[in-house]
Amino acid sequence: MNARKIALDVLIDIDRNNAYSNIALNKHFRGKDLDGRDQRFITELVYGVIENKIYLDYITGQLSKTKIDKIHPSVMNILRLGLYQIIYLDKVPSSAAVNESVNLTKKVQMRAAGFVNGLLRNYLRNRENLKTPIRQENPALFLSITYSHPQWLVEKWLDEFGLAFTEKLLKGNNAKPALTARVNTLKINKNELIDHLKKNDIEVADGKYVEEAIRFENMYSLEEVESFQKGYFQIQDESSMLVAHVLDPKPHDTVIDVCAAPGGKTTHMAQLMKNEGMIIARDIHDHKLKLIDRTAKRLGITIIKTQCYNAKDIDQTMIGKANRVLVDAPCSGLGIIRRKPEIKYNKNPDDLLKIVDLQLEILENASKYVTDNGYLVYSTCTITSEENIGVIQRFLSKNKDFIMVDINPLLPKAIRQTEKYLQLYPHVDDVDGFFICKLQKQIRP
Structure with a gap:
């Protein structure tokens, strides 16, 4: 079984179907007789290409007489694979990277084999002479190409975090997560x-x-x-584990998880509750609820009741019935780029504007299920302020019966912050980027 061919198939799958890298890898590993070494090599190739795609395409653009958008997608991915091996993998001889790329091209686009061979050898001859953007002239463009993040996203983070923090964040996003x-x-x-x-x-x-x-x-x-x-x-990532600890559910509580799939936080809450009480786990997709059911069964958990329900709708039968409610909201996912690097290419500024309104709507609806003195936790796996503290501020401005609770006593000392909420960054905390905030419903006079 040719490891590079499998890596190519995974990359094509991700491009064509907007598949997540980890899911695509697992799909293409299934049923194949691959040892650990092959799996590690394929995984390294796939993640390496995705993480560095903008830079690799920038190099191709300088060397190719054919415009990038005119190159066949399969050939483009072969070029990325070849360049990635030459530039980043010392253990792969350049000659082997070129020859294997050409052989791979012959299997999928025979007529392009000469083109691939010529471009990769052209890179080896001229790599010292290739131009790169000048940092001082255009910092956003320089960072975008150097660390392979879309320029609009780099510009957004430069505005929000400044140059030094942004560059460390971009570099951290390309690091291998634990x-x-x-x-x-x-x-x-x-x-x-x-x-x-x-x-x-x-x-x-x-x-x-x-x-x-x-x-x-x-x-x-x-x-x-x-x-x-x-x-x-x-x-489960540690930042995700912190969510259940912040919600702090007790045995015999009634808990609602309004956006529960794939179930990591739901099953963790059940674990903290010692499998005593009730957790209503909701999602809009039946197949995702079945995944939660399977996970709960494997873990020996019996208190989770899955329900197909849209968090945008209000369930009148559950108003004021839950001691604790979790809103792990749909988000841009920009805190987990190092785990799913394709995310950075699948977003645009309009997506952020739309999702913020959805997050607020879901939080508003979920708040109605909380009992007096009960708790509502809002979490995301992103780092943008408008999706995080911005949503909380908008919610609190309209819902005076809720207050923000200081979650620091529930957190490990190493990540306690001056704010009452928690914002984690991958390059700072070595976990997924995450936001967690806890609210309490006050008793009405």
């Missing part, structure tokens, strides 16, 4: 799980912030691991 998981304490304790994994030659370490978090070293296809199938752990 693979983390949550120990399912309903079935096993942390030390027992670590011992179990190490006996199976799986290297793990403690998480950074959350007690029940562990980090895997160089692991792929975790779903095939016996301890995963037995429900001993759930794959």
Whole structure:
């Protein structure tokens, strides 16, 4: 099985179907006899190309007499794969990168083999003479090409965060994230799980912030691991784990998770509740609810009741019925670019404007389910202020019966902040970019 051909198939799948990189990789790994080395190489190629696509295309644009938009998409991805190996992978000889790219082209677009060969060899001859944007003349363009982020997004972050912070953020977005998981304490304790994994030659370490978090070293296809199938752990980033701790659900509470899929936070809440009480987990897609049901069953959780329900609608039967409500809102996802790098190419400024109104609408509706003195948590996996504290400020300005609660006592000391809410950044905190804010409903006089 040719690893580079599989990497090409994954990249084409992502381009054609707007597929998430991790889902596309898993799909193309399934049913193939690939050892760990091949899986790691394919994964490195796919993520490397996506993370650096703007820069790789910039290089191609300087070397090709044919305009980029006229090059066949498959050939374009082969060029990206070839250039990525030459520029970034010391362990792959340049001659091998060129030859393998040409052989790959012969399999998918035979007539373009000469073009691919010529362009890659042209790069090897002229790489020292290629022009790059000058930082001082156009910082946004320089950062956009250097770190392969759309220029509009770079400009937005420059306005919001400044030059130094933005450059570190862009660099951090291209770094390899840790693979983390949550120990399912309903079935096993942390030390027992670590011992179990190490006996199976799986290297793990403690998480950074959350007690029940562990980090895997160089692991792929975790779903095939016996301890995963037995429900001993759930794959989840630590920033996501913090959400359940902030909501702080108690045994026998009634909790509503209005945007629950894929279920990581829902099942974590059930774990903190010791599987006692009720969690109503809602989503608009039946297939995603079935995923939550399967995950809950694997983890041994019985208190989750899934319901197909649109968070934009108000459920009159649940008004004032929930002790705690979670709104893990649909968002731009700009905090998880290092995990799903294709996100940065699939957004535009209009998307942000539209999603902010949706977030506020969902938060307004969800607030109606909260009992007096009950709690409402709003979270996103993004870092833009308008989607985060901006939504909260708009909500509080219209809902005087809610106040913001200081969540710092519920957080690890290492990430406590001066604000009552939490904003995490990948390059600062080494977790997914996340926002978490807790509100409490006051008793009406």
